[in-house]
Amino acid sequence: MNYLVLCTALGLAVLCPGVCWCLEWDESGYVIYCPCMGRFGNQAEHFLGSLGFAKSINRTLVLPPWRTYRNEPFNSFFKVEPIKQYHRVILAEDFMKHLAPRHWPEGKREGWCYKSSHMDPSYACDMKKGNPFYQFWDGLSVDFDSDVYFNTSYEDAETWKRKYPADKYPVMAFKGSPARFPVLEKHVHLQQYLQWAEEIETETNVLIQSYFSDKKFIGLHLRNGIDWLKACAHIKGLKSFMSSYQCYGFNNDREIHENVCYPTEDTILSHVREIVIEKNIFIVYISTDSNSMVEEIREHLKDLSVKVHDHEGRMPQLNLAVLQKSTHFIGSCCSSFSAFVSRHRKVHNLPSTFWGYHDSSPSHSEL
Numbered sequence: 001m002n003y004l005v006l007c008t009a010l011g012l013a014v015l016c017p018g019v020c021w022c023l024e025w026d027e028s029g030y031v032i033y034c035p036c037m038g039r040f041g042n043q044a045e046h047f048l049g050s051l052g053f054a055k056s057i058n059r060t061l062v063l064p065p066w067r068t069y070r071n072e073p074f075n076s077f078f079k080v081e082p083i084k085q086y087h088r089v090i091l092a093e094d095f096m097k098h099l100a101p102r103h104w105p106e107g108k109r110e111g112w113c114y115k116s117s118h119m120d121p122s123y124a125c126d127m128k129k130g131n132p133f134y135q136f137w138d139g140l141s142v143d144f145d146s147d148v149y150f151n152t153s154y155e156d157a158e159t160w161k162r163k164y165p166a167d168k169y170p171v172m173a174f175k176g177s178p179a180r181f182p183v184l185e186k187h188v189h190l191q192q193y194l195q196w197a198e199e200i201e202t203e204t205n206v207l208i209q210s211y212f213s214d215k216k217f218i219g220l221h222l223r224n225g226i227d228w229l230k231a232c233a234h235i236k237g238l239k240s241f242m243s244s245y246q247c248y249g250f251n252n253d254r255e256i257h258e259n260v261c262y263p264t265e266d267t268i269l270s271h272v273r274e275i276v277i278e279k280n281i282f283i284v285y286i287s288t289d290s291n292s293m294v295e296e297i298r299e300h301l302k303d304l305s306v307k308v309h310d311h312e313g314r315m316p317q318l319n320l321a322v323l324q325k326s327t328h329f330i331g332s333c334c335s336s337f338s339a340f341v342s343r344h345r346k347v348h349n350l351p352s353t354f355w356g357y358h359d360s361s362p363s364h365s366e367l
Contacts, residue, residue, distance in 0.1 A: 044336070282307065
């Protein structure tokens with residue numbers, strides 16, 4: 001379907017130089033949701049699942065702003081056109097400005113929440129209760145007039161289409177993402193449609209040229225903040241934790257080792273040295289949420305004359321873009337931040353390994 005038509009069709013003007021355009025309403029309906037669980041890595045995993053869900057029930061996905069300390073328009077980070085190769089999408093800002101006033105007007109906006117028979121009967125949706133829910137929806141100037149409660153699995157597309165037809169429910173506005181976390185195996189390939197916005201891509205290439213002169217480099221991600229240390233302390237006996245699928249796979253048939261979740265300093269230093277020697281690469285770039293270990297790594301590799309750079313406080317998306325372009329990537333197995341990088345590398349057949357994960361050779365990735 002062509003979503004840009006002459007504005008005479010609907011009379012919803014969008015000003016463009018010399019031309020009058022508008023957006024065509026999709027009679028198959030829309031899905032919009034709040035990406036309100038966690039930081040960027042978690043939001044990205046939920047996005048892939050939500051994109052898959054929207055396609056499975058044949059509704060246009062309204063691309064939500066990313067949640068940082070504010071609403072960040074989706075296209076601030078990623079191009080929209082590549083995603084349209086997979087499924088119909090529209091920016092939330094365009095949807096709210098040009099389509100919502102007529103087709104999803106104030107007074108007819110329903111919030112959608114999961115509610116099973118085992119939950120407290122008094123449970124209320126409260127779409128805008130708390131942070132970041134209130135800030136997200138308020139940033140789009142959305143208030144809700146009523147609620148829709150559901151207990152249908154996101155995998156049961158036929159039931160969704162049968163129970164909630166678009167002529168009765170034109171917009172499904174979910175309190176959270178209509179997807180599981182971590183991402184399902186069948187949705188990993190959707191990573192290929194997340195392509196960085198031109199500004200990020202340009203800045204990434206400039207950084208790589210200035211730091212590495214386009215030479216080969218090893219990218220590292222260290223997830224080692226105090227919150228992560230506390231989380232990994234409870235991992236004993238678990239066969240799935242956060243984004244552990246990227247090294248253990250999706251079968252959940254092996255227990256996760258604590259040193260994989262939160263590797264020791266010796267584990268990190270020995271792994272970096274192993275890859276430097278094996279790949280004959282002498283430039284290292286480090287991204288972290290806490291301790292970059294830049295001095296420890298430099299000291300450990302000084303006999304090999306390795307140049308070590310850290311992220312120097314750059315925005316997370318730029319670090320991700322740099323790590324995706326590394327010759328070899330070493331990531332944190334359970335981290336969704338690392339998973340964003342490793343999914344991209346899986347799609348493009350690039351090597352990744354993970355701290356403390358010894359069941360594979362240093363050049364093997366099991367995502």
